[in-house]
Amino acid sequence: MATGLSNSSVATPQKERSLTWSTWIEVNLDALGHNLQEIEQHSHSPILPILKADAYGHGAPVVAAFLQSLGYHFMAVSTVEEALSILECTKPTLLVLTPPSLEQLPLVLQHGIIPTITSPRLVVELGKLAQQKRQKVVVHLKIDTGLGRLGVAPKDAWEIIRLIKNTPYLSLGGIFTHFSEAFKNSSFTKTQLNRLLEFRTQLSKTDPVQLLWHAANSAAFLSLPASHLDLVRIGTLLYGQTPLPLDPTWHLQETWRVKARLLQIRTLPKGHGVGYGRDYRARKAIRVGVIALGFCHGVELEPQGTPKHQLKVALGRLIHAQHPKVFYQDQSLPLIGRIGMGLSCVDLNSVPELDVGQELTVPMRRVTASAHLPRLYYYQERLHCVFWNSKFYYKGQWRTNSRGLFLTKFPPHRGSSPEPHTLVGQ
Numbered sequence: 001m002a003t004g005l006s007n008s009s010v011a012t013p014q015k016e017r018s019l020t021w022s023t024w025i026e027v028n029l030d031a032l033g034h035n036l037q038e039i040e041q042h043s044h045s046p047i048l049p050i051l052k053a054d055a056y057g058h059g060a061p062v063v064a065a066f067l068q069s070l071g072y073h074f075m076a077v078s079t080v081e082e083a084l085s086i087l088e089c090t091k092p093t094l095l096v097l098t099p100p101s102l103e104q105l106p107l108v109l110q111h112g113i114i115p116t117i118t119s120p121r122l123v124v125e126l127g128k129l130a131q132q133k134r135q136k137v138v139v140h141l142k143i144d145t146g147l148g149r150l151g152v153a154p155k156d157a158w159e160i161i162r163l164i165k166n167t168p169y170l171s172l173g174g175i176f177t178h179f180s181e182a183f184k185n186s187s188f189t190k191t192q193l194n195r196l197l198e199f200r201t202q203l204s205k206t207d208p209v210q211l212l213w214h215a216a217n218s219a220a221f222l223s224l225p226a227s228h229l230d231l232v233r234i235g236t237l238l239y240g241q242t243p244l245p246l247d248p249t250w251h252l253q254e255t256w257r258v259k260a261r262l263l264q265i266r267t268l269p270k271g272h273g274v275g276y277g278r279d280y281r282a283r284k285a286i287r288v289g290v291i292a293l294g295f296c297h298g299v300e301l302e303p304q305g306t307p308k309h310q311l312k313v314a315l316g317r318l319i320h321a322q323h324p325k326v327f328y329q330d331q332s333l334p335l336i337g338r339i340g341m342g343l344s345c346v347d348l349n350s351v352p353e354l355d356v357g358q359e360l361t362v363p364m365r366r367v368t369a370s371a372h373l374p375r376l377y378y379y380q381e382r383l384h385c386v387f388w389n390s391k392f393y394y395k396g397q398w399r400t401n402s403r404g405l406f407l408t409k410f411p412p413h414r415g416s417s418p419e420p421h422t423l424v425g426q
């Protein structure tokens, strides 16, 4: 993956007894705010932050509360369940990017969620319920312009738009599409955009209503400015990563890192095995550190590749340079032996100064990091709150509300996001 990122420093966790873990995730909210500003500076349109997959592993409730404090009140998630996990804590306007199941329609109404429509049946069922409750529902329609996944073909969208128009209490707030290979910088992205724009032109001839048209994800945002339209749906860039090389005007910061504390250090003699199966044998006396990190935390949960890819990974592991590593400050340390369910071992021969309790940084895929790992949120370079096992630690104590959740608060901030009602077309 291309870089263009700078490291940002985060204060180490407070040494309060109730706030120490063996393994934890640090989320740098200042970096998140900084990245938003960077995106704003490069954008022709308002940003719709994407908080799917638990805000890409950052913990969606706190990220949503923080973004609201910056003036962003309209966000998107993937599913109704994800929307509820945010709405139990804070109240942004949420677009759900996948169609709700029929069983979830009452929740859509109850929580004022903006659903994505992908079939006439959904319009009919949602319309019935909205009429029963006498409640207005704004919807967005997803058009498939070439990804071949969710959405309806442009030719089938006409019927759905007509149906929505004729359904009391339903109103169409936006129409969107999703790109299939914007990360390749390919001409197919332009083809997809042109299909959407062609549809927009046709629709404006028969039905000149004001709608939000949106298409760009992070890759299209970078590679095809014409795709910015009325909103840009941004996840990857917001969280400090990039799908395409960035030009020197970009300065994204890292927002997320995993830390693990050394639980034990022992010197094993030459020939001693390390870990299950004794796959690793010490070629000389070795100082082995143990950290609480394994499958249960989401390590090594990369998708299964093709056999060719798996062979490449296995070969890479044989070569020391590609062995999985952890870091002490800037120094990389090889993980040795098999990764266990909850423990891994580190070769500490190159860092004799390290002692039990010291912290290592662990590279990990963010969206597969376990939700059970505590998220420690740093704001203005201090620990602001912690989210762990459905509880929040904030202002010196663990708190939950009657539903087991607690709202963390951020002071209001400047922000350039439009008011939610102008965005959702209510």
Ligand SMILES: Cc1ncc(COP(=O)(O)O)c(C=O)c1O
Pocket (backbone or CB within 6 Å): 050, 052, 097, 178, 216, 217, 218, 219, 233, 234, 235, 236, 237, 243
């Ligand atoms: C429909 C849709 N739009 C936008 C995004 C954001 O994409 P990115 O993380 O590339 O910005 C996603 C993420 O998967 C998505 O599913």
